Ligand SMILES: Nc1ncnc2c1ncn2[C@@H]1O[C@H](COP(=O)(O)OP(=O)(O)OP(=O)(O)O)[C@@H](O)[C@H]1O
């Protein structure tokens with residue numbers, strides 16, 4: 001490949017991702033072999049019908065969830081343990097049964113987080129490299145806006161280091177809140193804010209540790225057109241400053257403005273342009 | 274962090290409340306039940322001395338020789354005498370009847386040597402008249418002491434009694450108590466207030482001398498609940514119906530040497546009520562009277578008797594109580610060490626004495642027990658009581674711990690979504706688990722502190738609580754002295770128990786928080802986030 005020079009570096013690459021949910025006896029395949037790579041500076045919109053696996057893909061790429069097959073690479077290093085490898089070997093009979101399944105599940109299934117070394121790496125990535133904006137905000141109701149925004153910084157440090165970093169963290173959190181236009185609401189609790197305001201808080205939180213990659217799962221999905229638009233403008237503005245963003249959206253108009261659209265149909269990438 | 278994450282949650286208050294109640298409940302149950310068993314043990318020790326040598330109802334002979342042998346026992350290391358005092362007792366049953374009221378009651382009769390008996394155990398500590406006026410004696414024949422006027426026209430008792438009251442009893446009281454006592458027992462020139470020896474109507478007399486009145490009879494000490502009515506306040510209502518010196522008949526039931534009832538009509542001599550006693554065990558205080566050992570021995574025909582071969586048999590007693598010298602037998606181990614020494618002494622005496630066939634059998638029937646062993650038969654309930662306490666306490670502990678576990682499980686469960694959020698911003702499973710552990714420990718600690726305050730205060734004031742309840746409705750009086758041997762609910766608690774209970778509560782809280790926290794920490798963030 002001689003175009004690596006012209007192309008920006010790959011931030012995250014999903015390779016042959018399979019994911020299925022088990023509902024009792026029945027299996028529900030959600031991702032059926034998705035391969036995508038996200039390069040630095042892109043604004044990627046993921047579209048697709050409801051249930052096509054957009055959220056699932058985002059979760060898997062960001063290490064919030066685990067695929068049964070396939071691997072996600074960040075900096076060319078895997079974030080999930082290799083398939084079939086386990087710290088503690090499974091009983092033979094169980095192993096055999098699993099191998100006969102349509103998609104033999106990865107060792108680290110949902111019952112646990114698997115290999116501690118990979119778990120630690122994922123924690124590290126989620127904390128410092130990725131930011132995640134959820135459709136339903138997911139703010140901590142017991143903390144005020146400022147503390148919510150500071151949370152990634154606090155969580156990443158040991159308790160004893162809090163005192164030292166608190167001032168700097170608070171400084172940055174204020175700046176971010178100012179940026180998203182919530183300077184006045186810093187001491188409010190999340191439940192005292194409107195949906196759009198909450199989404200801004202959660203964007204500020206996602207940006208707290210200067211992530212290389214911002215995931216946003218339908219950040220405008222719960223908002224009216226105007227508010228959604230302003231959130232999207234904010235994201236675009238961030239992208240203009242060089243922030244890589246992967247965003248799930250149903251809104252065709254918004255998607256059209258993104259630099260790249262990945263369209264999912266039934267767990268597969270149908271188009272990518 | 275932990276406090277912020279979980280603050281302003283009503284459930285936190287509930288959980289503190291629940292831990293508080295559990296801890297308080299455990300402290301109350303443990304203190305009352307344990308206190309009950311402890312006070313039975315204490316009382317039993319107070320009533321039995323250190324060792325008890327127990328024979329059958331027909332008694333055992335050669336006790337005098339044995340007591341001499343006991344008193345000559347020396348500690349092998351220091352050469353100190355082992356036995357401070359040993360006193361014989363006679364147990365029998367009979368009837369007591371006050372001619373004045375024609376009231377007859379069945380009672381257990383104890384023949385005791387009062388002076389020795391009160392040295393061996395704590396019998397003397399609650400002799401009502403003896404504490405106030407001194408001079409209580411069983412063997413001396415006496416009339417009824419009455420008030421009279423001294424040369425100055427003041428109301429006084431016979432010299433010795435009055436002196437004791439004024440010079441020994443009153444100074445021994447606290448100022449407050451003394452004032453109260455003087456007020457209650459104030460003796461004005463013309464009238465006499467109860468209680469006190471010799472209720473005497475002096476309204477018509479002017480030249481009465483203090484002294485003793487009526488025929489002289491030997492004394493009887495009566496269990497307080499036999500003659501006095503206990504008030505709800507815990508005091509005893511003293512009235513003029515049975516004043517000190519009141520004569521009463523005691524019907525005794527002599528047995529022959531071989532344990533048969535005699536054919537003659539039972540003796541029914543007159544005694545004078547010289548004092549009443551309270552051991553604190555209702556069962557004893559409501560059923561027992563005490564007379565002099567020698568008198569009892571003679572009336573019950575347990576003195577020396579002529580054998581068929583014209584030799585004399587030995588006098589008999591029913592029991593010997595032994596008090597060890599201070600410093601001996603203070604632990605169970607030391608008692609166990611000393612027991613064989615005492616048994617040996619008994620065996621030596623039994624081999625030496627010229628016992629006949631019946632006497633040998635009586636000696637054979639003798640049991641030597643430590644006070645702890647004795648108390649088991651002494652109040653037969655205690656064995657069951659202790660087992661019951663253990664089982665009930667076990668059940669309650671399990672319930673309390675389970676409750677705390679449940680509460681924490683629910684709290685952490687409720688926080689599952691927050692766990693997911695924290696993980697999604699990079700929190701590690703260990704960090705999140707630690708937060709909940711700190712939280713659990715904090716709740717456990719706070720709950721334990723409140724629970725300790727609540728529980729210990731409740732235990733301390735438990736008798737007040739009961740009086741209060743009984744005021745509202747007498748049916749709410751849960752503790753009745755008749756059923757529970759003690760007239761007060763045990764109201765002491767031990768730090769040792771409190772520590773153990775608090776530690777258990779904190780551990781239950783931490784474990785209760787840890788299990789779901791570890792589970793939540795290990796779940797994939799998406800799973801936790803989806804949790805509603
Ligand atoms: N925990 C789960 N258990 C079972 N099925 C699940 C679970 N999570 C998701 N699914 C299923 O997986 C499929 C894909 O879900 P996903 O959330 O990725 O869809 P989506 O494309 O984001 O849809 P939407 O646009 O409505 O958000 C859905 O059919 C959903 O029912």
Ligand SMILES: [Mg+2]
Nearest residue numbers: 054055056217
């Ligand atoms: Mg979705």
